[in-house]
Amino acid sequence: MTERILEHPVLGSLEAGKTVTFTFNGLEYEGREGEPIAAALLAAGVRTLRHHEESGKPRGIYCNIGHCFECRVEVDGIQGVRACLTPVRDGMAVRESGVLPSPVRDWRKNNA
Amino acid sequence: MRDLIIIGSGPAGLTAAITAAEHGLDVLVLDEYHKPGGRLLGQLYEEPGGTWWNGIEESRKLAERAGVLGLDIRLGKSVHNIEQVNSSWLVHADCETFEAKSLLLATGAAEAPVAIPGWTLPGVMSVGAAQVMTNVHRVKPGKRGVIIGVNVLSSAIAMELKIADIEVAAIALPKTNQVNGSASNPTEVMNALLHVSHMAPSLFVKMGSKLMKNDFMKKMGITFYPKNGVRMWDIPVMLRKAVIRIEGTDQVEGVTLATVTADGKVIPGTEEVIGCDFVCIAGGLYPLAELAALTGCPFYHINELGGFVPLHSQDMRTPLDGLYVAGNITGIEGAKVAMSQGKTAALSIAKDLGQDIADTSLSEAVRQISSTRTDAHIQFHPEVDAGRRKLQEYWDLHDAEKRKVMV
Amino acid sequence: MTDRDMIVCRCEEVTYGELTDTAEKFGCTSRELKLRTRAGMGYCGGRTCRSLVDAIALAATERDVTQITLKYQPPVRPVHFGDLGVITND
Ligand SMILES: Cc1cc2nc3c(=O)[nH]c(=O)nc-3n(C[C@H](O)[C@H](O)[C@H](O)COP(=O)(O)OP(=O)(O)OC[C@H]3O[C@@H](n4cnc5c(N)ncnc54)[C@H](O)[C@@H]3O)c2cc1C
Ligand code: FES
Numbered sequence: 001m002t003e004r005i006l007e008h009p010v011l012g013s014l015e016a017g018k019t020v021t022f023t024f025n026g027l028e029y030e031g032r033e034g035e036p037i038a039a040a041l042l043a044a045g046v047r048t049l050r051h052h053e054e055s056g057k058p059r060g061i062y063c064n065i066g067h068c069f070e071c072r073v074e075v076d077g078i079q080g081v082r083a084c085l086t087p088v089r090d091g092m093a094v095r096e097s098g099v100l101p102s103p104v105r106d107w108r109k110n111n112a
Numbered sequence: 113m114r115d116l117i118i119i120g121s122g123p124a125g126l127t128a129a130i131t132a133a134e135h136g137l138d139v140l141v142l143d144e145y146h147k148p149g150g151r152l153l154g155q156l157y158e159e160p161g162g163t164w165w166n167g168i169e170e171s172r173k174l175a176e177r178a179g180v181l182g183l184d185i186r187l188g189k190s191v192h193n194i195e196q197v198n199s200s201w202l203v204h205a206d207c208e209t210f211e212a213k214s215l216l217l218a219t220g221a222a223e224a225p226v227a228i229p230g231w232t233l234p235g236v237m238s239v240g241a242a243q244v245m246t247n248v249h250r251v252k253p254g255k256r257g258v259i260i261g262v263n264v265l266s267s268a269i270a271m272e273l274k275i276a277d278i279e280v281a282a283i284a285l286p287k288t289n290q291v292n293g294s295a296s297n298p299t300e301v302m303n304a305l306l307h308v309s310h311m312a313p314s315l316f317v318k319m320g321s322k323l324m325k326n327d328f329m330k331k332m333g334i335t336f337y338p339k340n341g342v343r344m345w346d347i348p349v350m351l352r353k354a355v356i357r358i359e360g361t362d363q364v365e366g367v368t369l370a371t372v373t374a375d376g377k378v379i380p381g382t383e384e385v386i387g388c389d390f391v392c393i394a395g396g397l398y399p400l401a402e403l404a405a406l407t408g409c410p411f412y413h414i415n416e417l418g419g420f421v422p423l424h425s426q427d428m429r430t431p432l433d434g435l436y437v438a439g440n441i442t443g444i445e446g447a448k449v450a451m452s453q454g455k456t457a458a459l460s461i462a463k464d465l466g467q468d469i470a471d472t473s474l475s476e477a478v479r480q481i482s483s484t485r486t487d488a489h490i491q492f493h494p495e496v497d498a499g500r501r502k503l504q505e506y507w508d509l510h511d512a513e514k515r516k517v518m519v
Numbered sequence: 520m521t522d523r524d525m526i527v528c529r530c531e532e533v534t535y536g537e538l539t540d541t542a543e544k545f546g547c548t549s550r551e552l553k554l555r556t557r558a559g560m561g562y563c564g565g566r567t568c569r570s571l572v573d574a575i576a577l578a579a580t581e582r583d584v585t586q587i588t589l590k591y592q593p594p595v596r597p598v599h600f601g602d603l604g605v606i607t608n609d
Contacts, residue, residue, distance in 0.1 A: 005250040005276050010156060010164050014250050036146065039249035047234035047363050055532055058362055060234030062529070062567065064241030065151070066144050066190075067222050067400075069562040069597070070529060080562075080597055084241075085188070087146050144596070192594030206598070224570040227535065229525040289522055290539060290578055291571040398570065405591035419570075 004043050022092040031088040038064065038071050038083040049073055049083055050096040073097070114138045114212040115465055117203050119191050119403060122150020123447040124439025125218035126174040127454030128461075133181040135462040135469070140212065141183060142205055144190040147248075148175045150220050151440075152447045154243040156272050159489050168248065170447070194403050201434060214434040214461050217403050218454060221418070221440035224395040226261050226286035226295050229357045231393060235364030239394040243269045246276045254390030258367050259283040260355045261394030262301050264492055267344065269392070274345050281388050282341065284350040284369060286395075288376040295395060297376045298337070298351045304494075335374055354378065355391075364391050397444045397492060404441065407432055412506050416499025417443030418492065425507050426478045428457035429464075431514070436461055443499060446490040452481045527575075528568045530561025538575045549576035550590055564595055 006014050018033040024041060031040025038049065038061045048058040049071050062070040064084045071083040074097045083094070116132055118125045121143035132139045147153060149171025157165050178185060186205075193204040194215065201215040223238045230236070235254065237245075239261070242253040256279040259266050270280050285301060286292045294300040341348035350369070356378060357368040371382035398419035405411065409430050410423040424430050424437050438457040439450035456477040463469040485496065493499065523536030533556045541547065541555050549572060552558065558572045559565030565572070 003252050005246065005252060008250070008276055010166065010275060011168065011247065011250075034146075035249055035251075039245065039251045042245065042253070043251045049234075052232075052532060057232060057532075058234050059232060059529075060363070061237055061241055063223060063238050064244045067563065068238075068529070068567045072562070080599075085144065085146055190596040192596040192598050204594075222566055225567060227525060227527055227568075227571055229522060232526050232529055289525075289535065291527065291535070291574045293574055395570070400566075402564070402566070402591045402595045406593050406595070 020088055020090040020092075022088050022090070022094060024094045025096060033090075034087050036084050037073065037075070037086050037088050037092075037094055040088045041083070051099055053097070053099055056099045113200060114140050114210070116140070116214045116216060116461055117142065117201065117210055117212040118216045118218055119143075119194075119203065120150060120218035120220055120439065120441075121145070121148040121185055121187070122218060122220050122439055122450065123152045123170070123174065124220070124441075124450040124454035124457075125150070125216070126171075126178060127451040128216055128218060128438055128458040129183050129185070129454075130174065130177050130181060131455045131458035132461060133178075133183055135458070135467050137458075137462055137465065137467070139183060140210060141178075141185040142189045142191055142203065142210070143185070143187050146187050147171070148178070148185055148187065151240070152450075154240070154247045155447060156247050156275070157268055157489070165489070167447070191403060194406060196407065196432065196434070199433065213465060214436065216436045216438060216457055216461065217401075217422075217441055218437070218439045218450075218457075219400045219403060219441050220450075221397040221444055222400040223393075224398050224419075225393050226292045226395040227289070228260060228286055228355055228393070230360065230364075231358055231391075233358060233360045233364050234362070235360065235389060236358055236391045236393060239266050239269045239392040242390070242392045243272060246273060246278065252276070252278050253392075254364075254388070255279065256281050256388045257390040257392055258355065258386065258388045259392040259394055260286050260367075261295055261392075261396070262305065262349060262351060263295070263394055263396055264490065265397065266392070266394035267349075268490065269394075270347050271345050274347060280347045281386055282348045282350055282353075282369070283344075284341075284367075285354040285372065285376070287354045287356040287370070287378065288372070292395075296354060298372060299374050302337070302351055339371055356383065358391055359385060364389055367391060397440070399441050399443060401441050404430070404435075404437065407435060409435065410506075410510065412503065414443070414499045414502050416493045416495040417503065421503065423503070423506055423510060426456075426481070426504065427460045427474055428453060429460055431510060434464070443496065443503075444492040445485065445496060446488050446492075448484050449481060449488060452477070452484045456481060527571050528556075528558035528561060528565075530563050530567075531557045531559075533558040538572065542575050542578065546580065547576060548580050549573045552576045562597055564591070 020033050047060040062068045066085045073083050074095050075081040115137040116139045118141045129141050152167045155167030189205040191205045195202050203210045245253045286296045288296040341350035353369045354372045355367045359366045366387040370378045404422040411420045436457045438453040525535040
């Protein structure tokens with residue numbers, strides 16, 4: 001479990017903000033309005049955002065600024081959304097897209 | 113049609129937008145992030161004299177000025193392609209296309225990794241990711257972290273984590289392999305650190321830089337470097353220990369460290385596991401120039417600037433008509449340099465669009481870039497000036513070629 | 520986990536062993552190494568692993584510092600086909 005930094009010696013105290021409720025993989029979470037999905041989930045102790053489409057290995061944020069796409073999730077039915085730069089909204093449904101069948105790699109493993 | 117589209121609302125892009133608007137240009141700024149400020153947002157350090165460089169505050173000031181000028185800044189817009197059609201630029205962002213007479217690329221930098229077995233586990237993130245989580249989102253990346261990679265950025269961010277009361281168990285080197293290069297070589301890392309001694313991350317480095325002007329002393333320095341590191345802001349900086357593996361099943365649980373020789377070879381039998389719940393990977397920064405690469409703009413690899421950079425002049429023009437660059441896309445430097453480059457780019461653009469810009473104000477802006485560079489508190493590469501000179505030589509060569517073709 | 524099993528390209532899960540073997544076998548340039556292994560060809564467009572893959576290729580070949588055009592293909596961010604205007608609804 002991680003925590004929010006409410007008081008910061010240089011940046012001051014965290015401004016009071018509106019709380020929003022959203023779901024991740026069907027479970028309900030709270031976030032601060034305007035913060036990215038990844039930050040809200042990490043504050044709630046959730047690090048794993050998806051499992052690799054082929055190997056099924058767990059993945060979380062890596063770059064946190066939109067470059068690596070490791071944080072991609074499905075938001076309200078749209079796939080490939082970066083959790084690190086998409087603000088949470090009230091009622092948002094976030095889920096991981098899951099492991100895909102991968103004919104090319106399986107073929108390569110057996111034939112190449 | 114708009115006069116100018118700027119891609120990136122970091123310090124370079126925002127400063128350019130403000131300057132361009134002040135000169136009467138019709139400007140659109142696009143950025144995929146949800147806040148203006150780019151990587152300036154996460155920055156936080158004490159400057160000589162005791163004032164704090166607070167990136168959030170600096171970004172807010174820029175955004176406020178942009179607001180007063182009524183600038184059109186669209187956030188959450190990822191640009192995936194740009195093309196020059198006839199004499200205008202088309203910018204494709206998500207499902208929209210925008211058009212302008214000129215285009216400024218201010219897309220900044222990206223982080224290069226070092227690779228360590230286990231680095232795909234949740235809880236392993238780039239050091240910049242931890243910076244943004246901590247300073248911008250105000251969420252702790254974890255309770256106790258280990259930073260892999262000893263460089264200017266990782267030492268700055270280690271201190272920022274410390275200020276936010278997050279424990280950093282160690283800053284250590286990555287293990288040696290074909291991809292980690294000089295970042296895993298204690299002697300080379302020591303060398304690089306001593307060059308930035310004006311930053312004085314610790315008294316040790318400050319004294320060290322005086323003592324170790326010659327190679328023999330440097331070699332001695334690294335040989336006798338204490339195995340458990342030197343403490344900087346109470347964080348052990350380990351130049352003689354490398355992380356050889358990140359441990360954990362579903363997420364980070366710890367790292368395995370081993371003592372290494374002066375050139376980075378693991379000494380068998382010295383492995384130890386230390387517990388942590390997050391790991392930061394710090395492999396340095398490189399210019400994010402992918403959009404420029406789509407245009408056919410010439411590129412040069414210049415180590416001192418952090419990698420491949422698009423060819424450009426001191427006044428931020430590229431060889432392509434109507435295409436300009438500013439900020440870290442031109443080489444890795446601090447935010448203040450990016451701002452002065454943004455201002456210069458905007459003046460060049462205004463001038464090329466027929467606005468009345470005195471040659472003296474443009475040359476003054478170019479001079480300001482150099483003086484900002486000289487005074488910079490943070491310098492990512494000690495030889496950045498040499499890098500800039502190399503690029504200028506390439507530009508002059510290119511210019512001479514172009515003139516030959518024209519006669 | 521051994522070094523050989525270490526993932527270098529996170530998107531396509533290409534390992535260090537796969538990359539070094541391929542580089543050794545074909546003595547290839549960075550571009551060829553990518554095409555042969557798919558490293559750097561995934562979702563992120565190589566933004567994360569590019570420097571690592573380059574380092575492996577550079578062990579076998581020389582860097583061309585005046586690489587006149589850098590090789591990048593649009594789109595530099597993944598796009599939905601519909602957004603590219605490829606699919607029309609009539
Ligand atoms: C992770 C990280 C941490 C850093 N920390 C420090 C530090 O502590 N101190 C320091 O002095 N310097 C730091 N730097 C260096 C930093 O790059 C400069 O200080 C400065 O912010 C550069 O300004 P810029 O305007 O060139 O780019 P940036 O500030 O990086 O802004 C570029 C903007 O362009 C946007 N963008 C990029 N590509 C696209 C696209 N295709 N479509 C839409 N938008 C796009 C990005 O979202 C970003 O907002 C850091 C850099 C990084 C990458
Ligand atoms: S964590 Fe890299 S894109 Fe979101």
